[in-house]
Amino acid sequence: MTSPPSPLASPSPCPPPPPSLPSSPTLSSPAPSSLPLPPALPPTGEVMVLALGRKKQRLLIALSILPNLFLAFLLSSDPLLTLAPPFRCRLPGPSPAPQVTNISVRTEKRDGDLPQCKQFVNGTRSGVKDCDAGYDYNVTEGLTHNIVTEWDLVCSRYWLVPVEEVCFILGTLTGCLGLGYMADRLGRHKSLLVSLMLAVVFGVLACVSPSPPVFITMRFCLAAASAGVYLTLYVTRVELCDPSLRLLATMMSGLTVFAGELLLLAVALGCGSWRGLLGTGAAPLSLFLCYGIPGVFPESPRWLLLSERTGDMNSFTERQRDEDSFTELDTDLSSSPGRPRLSFPELLHSRNIWKNLCVLGFTSFISHGISHCYSSFRGDVRGFTPSFYWTYLLSVCAGGGAWLLLWATVDRFGRRGILLLAMTLTGLASLILLGLMDYLSESAMTVFSIMGLFSSQAAASLSILFTAEVMPTIIRGSGVGAVMALGCVGRLSSPLMDLRNHYGYFLHHVVYSSLALLAVLSILLLPESKRKPLPQTLADGEQYRRPPLVRRRRDNVPLLATPNPET
Numbered sequence: 001m002t003s004p005p006s007p008l009a010s011p012s013p014c015p016p017p018p019p020s021l022p023s024s025p026t027l028s029s030p031a032p033s034s035l036p037l038p039p040a041l042p043p044t045g046e047v048m049v050l051a052l053g054r055k056k057q058r059l060l061i062a063l064s065i066l067p068n069l070f071l072a073f074l075l076s077s078d079p080l081l082t083l084a085p086p087f088r089c090r091l092p093g094p095s096p097a098p099q100v101t102n103i104s105v106r107t108e109k110r111d112g113d114l115p116q117c118k119q120f121v122n123g124t125r126s127g128v129k130d131c132d133a134g135y136d137y138n139v140t141e142g143l144t145h146n147i148v149t150e151w152d153l154v155c156s157r158y159w160l161v162p163v164e165e166v167c168f169i170l171g172t173l174t175g176c177l178g179l180g181y182m183a184d185r186l187g188r189h190k191s192l193l194v195s196l197m198l199a200v201v202f203g204v205l206a207c208v209s210p211s212p213p214v215f216i217t218m219r220f221c222l223a224a225a226s227a228g229v230y231l232t233l234y235v236t237r238v239e240l241c242d243p244s245l246r247l248l249a250t251m252m253s254g255l256t257v258f259a260g261e262l263l264l265l266a267v268a269l270g271c272g273s274w275r276g277l278l279g280t281g282a283a284p285l286s287l288f289l290c291y292g293i294p295g296v297f298p299e300s301p302r303w304l305l306l307s308e309r310t311g312d313m314n315s316f317t318e319r320q321r322d323e324d325s326f327t328e329l330d331t332d333l334s335s336s337p338g339r340p341r342l343s344f345p346e347l348l349h350s351r352n353i354w355k356n357l358c359v360l361g362f363t364s365f366i367s368h369g370i371s372h373c374y375s376s377f378r379g380d381v382r383g384f385t386p387s388f389y390w391t392y393l394l395s396v397c398a399g400g401g402a403w404l405l406l407w408a409t410v411d412r413f414g415r416r417g418i419l420l421l422a423m424t425l426t427g428l429a430s431l432i433l434l435g436l437m438d439y440l441s442e443s444a445m446t447v448f449s450i451m452g453l454f455s456s457q458a459a460a461s462l463s464i465l466f467t468a469e470v471m472p473t474i475i476r477g478s479g480v481g482a483v484m485a486l487g488c489v490g491r492l493s494s495p496l497m498d499l500r501n502h503y504g505y506f507l508h509h510v511v512y513s514s515l516a517l518l519a520v521l522s523i524l525l526l527p528e529s530k531r532k533p534l535p536q537t538l539a540d541g542e543q544y545r546r547p548p549l550v551r552r553r554r555d556n557v558p559l560l561a562t563p564n565p566e567t
Contacts, residue, residue, distance in 0.1 A: 048301035049242055057240060063297055064237040065253045067196075067229060067288050072260025073267070073281025074203065074226045076396075078168055080268050080277065082161045083142045083388055087154055089117075089131035117155035131155070141388040144272035151212050164216045165495035171223030173488040179228030180235075180481020184474065185339050187307070188236045189299040191477070193292045195228030196285055203282020207275045222282075229285070231484060235477050238468045239302045243531045250465050251407040258400035265392065302473045306340035306536060340474050346538050347475070353541045357479055359522045360467045361486040363423060366519050367460035369490030370426060370512040371395075372497070374433075374453040395453065402458035410462065414530045415469070419462050420523045423516060425455035430513035434506075460487060469529035472541035476534075 049057065117131065137149045147153060153160050175195075183191035202222040209215035234253070241249050267280055291297035347353070375395055410418050429452030433445065440448070464483055471479035493508065527544040535541040 048305060049240060052240075052301070057245075060240050060297065061237055061245070061249050063291070064233045064240065065249070065256050067233060067285065068253055068256040069260040069263070070281050070284045071226055071230050072257045073264050073277070074199070074222060075172070075230065076257075076261050076264060077277060077281065078165055079388070079392060080142050080264070081146050081274050082148060082165060083146060084148045084154060084158075084161070085140065085142075086138045087135045088138075090134045090136045143268050143274055143277065146274045147212065147215060150274070153212065160212050160216070162495040162498045164212070164219060165498070166492060167216050167220045168223045169488050169491050169495070171220035172227040173485045174220075175224030175227030176231055176481040176484040176488065177478075178224070180231050180477040180479075180484075182228075183232050183235060183477030183481075184342075187299055187339075188232055188239070188303055188477070189291075189297070191228065192232040192236070192297075193289065195225050195232060196289055196291070198225035199229055200282055200286045200289070201225075203278060203285070207279045207282065227484070231477065231481055234464070235468060235480055236300050238465075239300045239473065239476070239534065243533065246469065247407060247411050247465070251403050254403035254461060255400060258396060258403065261396045261399075265389075302534065302536065303340070306474050342474055343538070350538050350542055352545055353471070353475075353479075353538065356470050356526060356541075356544065357467070357482060359519075359526055360463050360470075361483045362515075362522060363419065363519050364460055364463040364483045364487040365490040366423070366512060366515050367426065367456045367463060367490070368487035369493050370430065370509075370516060371453055371456045371460070372491070372494040373430070373509045373512060374449045374456065394450065395457075398450065398454045399457045399461070402454055402461055405454075405458055406462055406465075411530060414528050415462065415466050416523060416526050416528050419459060419466060419526070420520060422455045422459035422462065423520050423523060426452055426459060427513060427516035427520060429455065430509065430516060434509060434513060463487075466526070466529065469532070469534060470527060470541065470544045472535040472537055474537055475541075 052060070135152055135154060139149065147164070148161065151157075151160075179191055179195055182194070199222065202218055202225055206215060206218035206222050209218055234250075237249055237253060238246055264277075264281075268277055271277055271280065375391055406418065429448045433440070433448050433452070437445070464480060464487075467480050467483045468476060493512075497508065525546055527546050529544065532544075535544060
């Protein structure tokens with residue numbers, strides 16, 4: 001009588017999978033076997049993203065890009081709102097006197113220096129008085145009615161224009177910091193809905209502002225809310241992408257902003273009123289409040305992994321057969337609210353994360369600050385005032401061209417290499433313009449100004465993408481917000497120079513040029529994030545360190561000792 005075969009010796013109807021496969025959510029559960037199976041591993045961020053499916057993933061990415069078309073109306077409208085056209089004193093009485101001849105330029109605004117800010121009586125300087133009857137404007141560019149022409153923000157009241165520009169930039173800075181932190185603690189979805197609601201409310205209030213102080217206050221709040229929407233969508237979009245799609249999705253988002261800025265100029269020429277222009281940007285944002293409907297725009301899968309509401313993640317693998325499994329998971333998990341646990345002592349000791357954040361923030365600060373120097377160089381040095389349309393289109397097209405350059409080169413040559421090249425070109429263009437401005441022709445000066453403007457905008461855009469890829473998910477909103485806020489600090493130089501009537505421009509440009517060269521050296525300390533998974537925790541973020549300078553050789557430097565995560 002033969003003994004029955006041992007269970008270990010009998011062939012299994014279905015061989016057990018290798019140990020690494022049970023963690024994949026796309027595999028069905030194996031057939032019963034007498035062998036003990038390894039415990040199921042929790043899903044990773046990449047697994048959560050792939051579980052969405054390509055079709056749904058691309059749909060969500062498209063939904064995150066679409067609002068940028070209207071955000072460009074709110075975030076890029078300041079040049080149109082504050083453009084001061086040529087003006088002259090309006091004479092009291094029915095018939096104008098021929099003695100009043102005044103045409104102003106944008107660089108001359110201080111009371112006491114300008115004939116056009118005074119009214120000449122009988123054609124003599126002995127009888128001069130203020131323009132009590134107001135001003136007449138010769139509008140040839142931009143909006144027919146903006147805040148300057150409506151409230152006579154010229155001469156003694158011109159200081160309100162740079163104040164409005166400064167407050168708008170400070171509002172953007174506040175929104176980047178505050179709502180970026182909110183996105184990390186409460187979730188990307190809640191932060192997006194709150195920012196959208198505030199943007200719609202303050203956009204409507206800005207449109208009906210009755211006076212400059214009220215308008216400036218509403219613009220500050222509108223800038224904060226709009227920056228929160230842009231930041232939250234940016235972070236969510238990066239977290240919805242696998243490594244192969246991150247650059248393409250970000251490039252499409254940048255080109256959508258470029259299209260919105262071109263459309264903004266067309267709308268301005270069509271409507272002619274600053275109230276209608278702001279309303280055109282704020283009203284469509286109310287449509288995106290439908291993202292709050294369950295299942296339309298779910299929470300970021302990577303943020304869900306870090307929250308306390310992850311529940312029993314092992315059940316995630318059993319739900320992937322259903323097309324709407326991720327939406328069901330999001331709905332189930334949202335019933336028990338929580339937030340990611342952040343260890344602040346550990347964050348303070350994460351010196352590699354701080355190093356990456358400081359270098360990228362410094363690069364963003366220089367890139368945004370020096371852009372103004374290139375766009376106004378000919379006017380400040382040669383006294384030539386270019387057309388508003390030329391300046392606006394040049395700046396907008398430089399940003400669109402920068403995104404196309406990044407899309408063509410960054411995945412091939414790496415983030416760090418292209419950022420280093422962009423900052424090097426920015427510094428070289430600045431040094432050539434400053435050192436050889438007495439010998440350069442008008443055409444050469446234009447070429448180097450365009451090159452500097454193009455490279456600085458490429459460096460600014462790449463700095464934000466770089467930050468989103470090296471910051472861990474647990475602080476990604478705060479990290480990207482901090483880098484964008486430092487870029488706003490650099491942008492403050494433009495209205496402050498206008499307030500000072502562009503005095504000290506040469507020293508201002510020299511300082512930024514010197515800092516640009518210093519930024520080139522600091523970029524060498526950055527890691528390379530090309531085709532690498534996004535870090536989740538602070539420990540993952542600490543692993544992103546700079547590769548060795550020499551291939552097959554390790555740098556014996558404390559900050560560079562830990563290897564990079566594998567691709």
